[in-house]
Amino acid sequence: PPPQMGRIAGPGQAYGALAPLPVAALRLDNATVAQLNRLGLRRIGDLLGQPRAGLARRFGRGLVLRLDQAMGSAPEPVSPARSPDRFAVRLTLPEPIGLMEDLLAGIDRMLPRLCARLEARGKGARVLRLEAHRCDQAMETVTLGLARASRAPDRIRPLLEMKLEQIDAGYGIDMLRLEVLQAEAIHARTPAGHMQAGAAVQARQEDGAALEDLIGRLGARLGLEAITRCHPAESHIPEKTFTVQAAAWSEPAAGDWPRPPRPRPLLIWQPELVHAPERPEVPERFRWRGRNWEPAAAEGPERIAPEWWLEDPNWRSGVRDYWVVVTRSGERLWLFFAHGGALSPGWFCHGSFA
Known part of the structure; x- marks a missing residue:
C-alpha cells in the first residue's frame, strides 16, 4: 500500500x-x-x-x-514565503487613565512611532485599530478607515480623536495598542516640469489631500461606504450615463465629462407617473405629486430610444420624447411622453433642473 x-x-x-x-x-x-x-x-x-x-x-x-x-538526484530549492509586515505599537501606562485628554496624549506618543515604521517600509496605513485594555481585563476597540493610505500623524490623529468617544474607559485603561490592519505602498509624488507647472501640480495635490481628509472625517462618522462619487459611463440612456463608486476606493474622474446633446437636469429620479391626457403634445395642465401644474413654456422634444439589445424593465414603455417644461410657478421639470411598448403610453416626470 x-x-x-x-x-x-x-x-x-x-x-x-x-x-x-x-x-x-x-x-x-x-x-x-x-x-x-x-x-x-x-x-x-x-x-x-x-x-x-x-x-x-x-x-x-x-x-x-x-x-x-x-x-533526490536533482536539487529543488524552496524559498520560504516572506512573513507579512506587521505594524503595531503599544503603550503600557503606570496608572489607569480614563479622560479624553489622557487618551490623546497616549496616541500622540504612539502614532509618530507607528508612522516612522511605516515610512521605513515605504507604506501607509489604510485601516487602523486602537485597542484600549481596561483594568477589569476587558478591551475596547475602535477601527478607523482612511480614504487614502497615509503615514502622516497630523492627518491620522484628528480621525482617531473622532473615534475616542466610542471607548468606555470603565474603571480605567492601563494599556493602549495601535495596530495597522491594512497597509498599502505609498509612492512619492515629485512635481516635474517648469516652476509654474510644478506649482500647479502641487496645488492639485494639496486639494486632493484636503478632499481625502474630508472623506476620512465623514467616513469616520457615516462609514466610508456611504461616501460615493460619480464616474461617466458610455450610454445614451439618461440614468445610465454615470456609475456610482465608493470615493475611498476610486479616483476622481479624469478629464471632462462628455456633453449630452441637450442639457440634463440637476436631479434625476425614477420616472414618476404624471396624470395627463395620453397624447404626445405637452398638456395644458397636469397633476404630479398631488399637485396641479400648468406649463408656461416647453422646449423639445428630444427623442430617446431604449437599448434594444438589453432587457431593461424601466424601458418597457418604449420610445420616449423628453421635454423641458417650465411651470407657471417657476419649476423646470424634465417630462417625457412614453409612446408605449410592452406598457401603455403616458406622461412621466424624470427630473428637475432646479
Whole structure:
C-alpha cells in the first residue's frame, strides 16, 4: 500500500515509497499525465524502469527533471514565503487613565512611532485599530478607515480623536495598542516640469489631500461606504450615463465629462407617473405629486430610444420624447411622453433642473 501522508522515506527507501504513487504526483501537466496513462505508464514505478533517454525524447526533459527531483538526484530549492509586515505599537501606562485628554496624549506618543515604521517600509496605513485594555481585563476597540493610505500623524490623529468617544474607559485603561490592519505602498509624488507647472501640480495635490481628509472625517462618522462619487459611463440612456463608486476606493474622474446633446437636469429620479391626457403634445395642465401644474413654456422634444439589445424593465414603455417644461410657478421639470411598448403610453416626470 502507498505510504501514509506526512511520512518521510528513510535512506535508500525512496524507490519503494514513490513507486506506488500515480504519475500525477510528480506535478506534471494534464496533457503529459494523459499521454502517459494512454501508454500504460500510470505509476511512478513504471517510469523509473524506463530508459531515461527515451523518456526525455518522447516527453521532454521536464519529466526526467521531475523524476530526479523526486528521487533526490536533482536539487529543488524552496524559498520560504516572506512573513507579512506587521505594524503595531503599544503603550503600557503606570496608572489607569480614563479622560479624553489622557487618551490623546497616549496616541500622540504612539502614532509618530507607528508612522516612522511605516515610512521605513515605504507604506501607509489604510485601516487602523486602537485597542484600549481596561483594568477589569476587558478591551475596547475602535477601527478607523482612511480614504487614502497615509503615514502622516497630523492627518491620522484628528480621525482617531473622532473615534475616542466610542471607548468606555470603565474603571480605567492601563494599556493602549495601535495596530495597522491594512497597509498599502505609498509612492512619492515629485512635481516635474517648469516652476509654474510644478506649482500647479502641487496645488492639485494639496486639494486632493484636503478632499481625502474630508472623506476620512465623514467616513469616520457615516462609514466610508456611504461616501460615493460619480464616474461617466458610455450610454445614451439618461440614468445610465454615470456609475456610482465608493470615493475611498476610486479616483476622481479624469478629464471632462462628455456633453449630452441637450442639457440634463440637476436631479434625476425614477420616472414618476404624471396624470395627463395620453397624447404626445405637452398638456395644458397636469397633476404630479398631488399637485396641479400648468406649463408656461416647453422646449423639445428630444427623442430617446431604449437599448434594444438589453432587457431593461424601466424601458418597457418604449420610445420616449423628453421635454423641458417650465411651470407657471417657476419649476423646470424634465417630462417625457412614453409612446408605449410592452406598457401603455403616458406622461412621466424624470427630473428637475432646479
